[in-house]
Amino acid sequence: QVHLVESGGGTVQAGGSLRLSCGVSEYDYSYLCLGWFRQPPGKEREGVATINRVGKLRYAHSVTGRFAISRDDAKRILYLQMNSLQPEDTAMYYCVASHDRWCAGGFGLPFYPYWGQGTQVTVSS
Numbered sequence: 001q002v003h004l005v006e007s008g009g010g011t012v013q014a015g016g017s018l019r020l021s022c023g024v025s026e027y028d029y030s031y032l033c034l035g036w037f038r039q040p041p042g043k044e045r046e047g048v049a050t051i052n053r054v055g056k057l058r059y060a061h062s063v064t065g066r067f068a069i070s071r072d073d074a075k076r077i078l079y080l081q082m083n084s085l086q087p088e089d090t091a092m093y094y095c096v097a098s099h100d101r102w103c104a105g106g107f108g109l110p111f112y113p114y115w116g117q118g119t120q121v122t123v124s125s
Contacts, residue, residue, distance in 0.1 A: 002026045002114040004095045009119030016085050016123070022078040022095030022116060033103035034071055034078045035112065038091035038121075047107025048093070049080065058103065062088075085123045092118040 008020040026032060035050035035058075049069035050058045057069060068081040078095055096112035098105065105111025 002032070002097045004097060004114060004116035006093065006095045006116040006119040009093060009121045011122040011124065012085055014086055014123055014125050017081070017083045018085065018121060019082070020080040020093055020095075020119060020121075022080075024076045024078060024095075024097065026076070026097070029076045030073045031099070031101045033098040033100050033105075033111075034069075035096045035098075035103070035107075036069060036078075036080045036093055037096055037107075037109075037112070037115075038089075038093045039118075040088070040091040043091075045094070045109065050103045050107070051078070052103040053101045056103070058106065060107070082121070085121075087123045087125045089121060090123050091121060093121050094118045 003025040005023045036048040039045040051069050066084045070079045095116040097114040098112045
């Protein structure tokens, strides 16, 4: 069982930055595919970014160039640095994990059986 705990959400003005963190409790942490999803108000959950066990990255088109995902395997923490935030980035952000270590599932929801409780990000205009 993989346990994920997010932190770092909050309210920020448009153009601002936030960094989300996710603590991961899993013995074979380094073999996990890790990622971030979000769910805007009234919308479906969507993939934001993933990182596989060798550091290959994938980003949603809407965040490319503004967000950066990274992982610290020694500390077992996943990060999401979010810059140039816009009101449309307002959402509940979730840390996700999969034993599909290469992230071959992309942003497919069924490939991520482990989810954190979520952290709210609100961007005001």
